[in-house]
Amino acid sequence: MVDVLVCQQGDLKDGDVRIVAKGELEVGIYRHAGKYFAYQNRCFHQGGPVCEGVIIPKVEDVLAPDRTLLGQRFNEDEMHIVCPWHGYEYKLETGECAADKKLKLRRYEVIERDGGVYVAL
Template sequence: MSGRVRVGTVDELGPGERTIVEIDGEAVGVLNVEGDYYAIQNTCEHMGGPVCSGRVQGKLVAEFVEPGKRPEEDFSDDKTIACPWHGWEYELETGEHIGDDSISLETYDVVVEDGVVYVE
């Protein structure tokens, strides 16, 4: 990677906001999710869809109580993003596909310095 890429100010990328930057010819989405910043490859591994324009939510987790009973489901604090084309879902922190950890998107470190957001 070619060092640090300026994304914008924290005011320009407030909670719930997202933007796309180019890093070494690759489109990378930078998202502010509840005050936490994430940077992830914007090209879905399935069919190349724009992952970073998809839905962000907590990761769905389930616990099987006993055979024949419906699992108890809840959303964790771990955030995921789903490609809007076909719903392939990835963990924002690691880029791993939900359900198949052999598939993943590139993730990048995000740094905030003096009110400016950078991807490293």
């Protein structure tokens, strides 16, 4: 494994993503709620560049006591990465596919050292 420099500490703000490459491998490094998350830039569906997608809050149904649908709302406690090709959604903090928990983006370690942010590839 090699630590690849992503940026200097403080360069990425919450909500930012940066994609780094090593050979054929691309990894998206996210900053969210003061933490870093890094995933392989490859969607389980058809291999799309998932880390180039938008980040949105989870969409939840709002139900009445009789279970009829009243509408929908955003849940800011769970942010999702949305694949730009066909819309598969992955939980930003775990890489787990929102529709199928068996599918999980490959995760990489992010290291903060000597003023830099590195990803171990």
